[in-house]
Amino acid sequence: MHAAAIVAAAGSGSRLGAGLPKALVPLAGRPLVCWAVDTLLDGGVSEVVVVVPAAQRAEFEAVLPRGVAVVDGGASRTASVRAGLAAIGPAATAVLVHDAARPLTPAAVVARVLAALEAGTPAVIPVLPVVDTTVLVDDDGLVTDAVPRAPLRRVQTPQGFDRASLVAAYAALDPGADLTDDAAVVRRAGVPVSTVDGDERCAKVTVAHDLTLAALALTVGESTP
Structure with missing residues (x-):
């Protein structure tokens, strides 16, 4: 299986208040997007496409590793993932979609998603149980x-998909639709979505x-023997 990954990094990060795209905000001296790309590669992904704000494309290209493709994002997350899908090479049979804003995702989570796809699951997401009491209010x-x-x-990323299933689901989606994640896109197309264990570090x-x-x-983590 040849797996490619799309990293959604086109968000403005206005709630973070950093004055620059969230994916470029540094964590321990490195932009968040670099942490996200590294965990995908360490987890077994062969190809990475990062979807970025068009105005800051040069800044992303300056910090990302050689070989990582950079493409301009759209007006919504759904539009940005469409752009990432169009940039993936022909060899990929599986696609993972990951948030640049989840920098500390362990490579083991990526590996679990890939293993499920390798076993024939058409769509899989990492999840964690809800531990707080949850109520409805009027x-x-x-x-x-x-x-x-x-x-x-609780749903996390990276979310993994059989490439053909994800491409078909996006092709069937109304161009103006903006769903919260890619699992929602394939579920709307009737594709069953499985789960694997997530990790609190995927926050x-x-x-x-x-x-x-x-x-x-x-x-x-650095101080723990």
Whole structure:
């Protein structure tokens, strides 16, 4: 199996308040996107395409490893993944889609996703259980019901797909649609989505506090024998 990966890195990062695209924000001296690319390659991916804001393309090309393709993103995440799909080489039979904002994703998670695809799963996502009590509220903020936690999962990336299934699902999707993730795209096309174990280290960097926690996690990891 030849696996390619698309890294979604076209977000503005306005909630992070860094004044530059989130994927270029440094963590321990390296842009978040570089951490994401490294974990994909370490996990067994053969080819990486990074989808970036067109205005900052040169900045991304300056920091990414040689051999990583860089393409301009679209106005939405869905449009950006479309652009990444179009740039993948013909040899790829499987495609992973990963968020640049999940810099500390362990390579083992990537390997689990690839193993599921190798075994014939058409679509697979890493997940974690929901541990907090989860409730429904009405428009006034009053609790109306509690949601059973047992069947709930938190969805992470990288999400993996048989290439043909993902391409067909995007071709069938309305051009104006903007779904929250790629698993939603293939599920809309009727493709079953399986799960593998995720990892707490796959946490997404969205606000400044998340970046502080990621830096702390690296420091703790380096000091642990």
